[in-house]
Amino acid sequence: MAEGTDQGGNGNGGKSPEEAALSARLGSLDRRLSEVRKVKTEQPAGESGDQAARASAMARGFRLSSELIAGVVVGAVIGWGFDRLLSTSPFGLIVFFLLGFVAGVVNVVRSAGVAPDRR
Numbered sequence: 001m002a003e004g005t006d007q008g009g010n011g012n013g014g015k016s017p018e019e020a021a022l023s024a025r026l027g028s029l030d031r032r033l034s035e036v037r038k039v040k041t042e043q044p045a046g047e048s049g050d051q052a053a054r055a056s057a058m059a060r061g062f063r064l065s066s067e068l069i070a071g072v073v074v075g076a077v078i079g080w081g082f083d084r085l086l087s088t089s090p091f092g093l094i095v096f097f098l099l100g101f102v103a104g105v106v107n108v109v110r111s112a113g114v115a116p117d118r119r
Contacts, residue, residue, distance in 0.1 A: 075100015
């Protein structure tokens with residue numbers, strides 16, 4: 001059969017009817033296979049794209065929540081440190097806890113793209 005494919009390069013004019021029928025069947029099979037392959041490759045791409053979007057949204061949520069928590073924790077630690085140094089028991093902790101909360105919210109808003117970055 002490899003010999004027939006080498007000789008058939010001139011088109012259908014030099015082929016026998018059997019070779020022409022075989023060529024038509026092979027062309028039909030090739031079209032059907034390409035359609036099946038296209039359908040199979042499109043389905044996993046949609047699912048993996050959905051999973052990638054979920055992973056990206058989850059990563060963004062973790063990043064935003066960690067920025068808020070970090071601001072509050074850093075503010076509380078600084079307030080606790082001032083209270084230990086200056087012996088102003090609850091006031092430094094309360095003030096810097098609130099300042100840390102505000103800083104965390106500002107960082108979350110800036111990271112989320114809601115407010116422009118002013119630097």
